[in-house]
Amino acid sequence: MSKQIIIELEGMEFHAFHGCFYNEKRDGNTFVVDFKGVLEAATLPGDPSQSDRLEDTVDYGLVYQIVKDVMDVDSDLIEHVAGRIVRAISEQLPQFTEFSVRVSKKQPPIGGRCAWARVTLEHRR
Numbered sequence: 001m002s003k004q005i006i007i008e009l010e011g012m013e014f015h016a017f018h019g020c021f022y023n024e025k026r027d028g029n030t031f032v033v034d035f036k037g038v039l040e041a042a043t044l045p046g047d048p049s050q051s052d053r054l055e056d057t058v059d060y061g062l063v064y065q066i067v068k069d070v071m072d073v074d075s076d077l078i079e080h081v082a083g084r085i086v087r088a089i090s091e092q093l094p095q096f097t098e099f100s101v102r103v104s105k106k107q108p109p110i111g112g113r114c115a116w117a118r119v120t121l122e123h124r125r
């Protein structure tokens with residue numbers, strides 16, 4: 001029986017300039033990114049729940065840095081932002097056997113009240 005380790009980074013907040021409209025590109029908006037990834041313990045160098053060694057897991061700071069680097073490059077659509085995050089994590093952190101990325105945009109300009117627009121992409125190897 002294989003042990004799975006689930007790593008979540010929730011509520012990574014960024015001020016970014018994603019959007020299709022001029023004011024979104026000029027003023028920016030608040031975006032929140034949530035990440036949930038699965039590691040198969042058998043594929044790791046050691047068992048971090050036993051070893052207490054960073055080398056036996058994935059550095060959460062690296063996940064954050066990947067997301068931040070993507071958020072720093074403007075896109076029109078949050079679907080595109082989420083796709084770029086998925087591709088970057090897939091390439092740079094192959095230890096994750098599956099993961100999901102949710103990108104949320106605060107108060108999107110849709111012509112009425114709306115707290116968030118959200119897109120979630122899932123990736124499996």
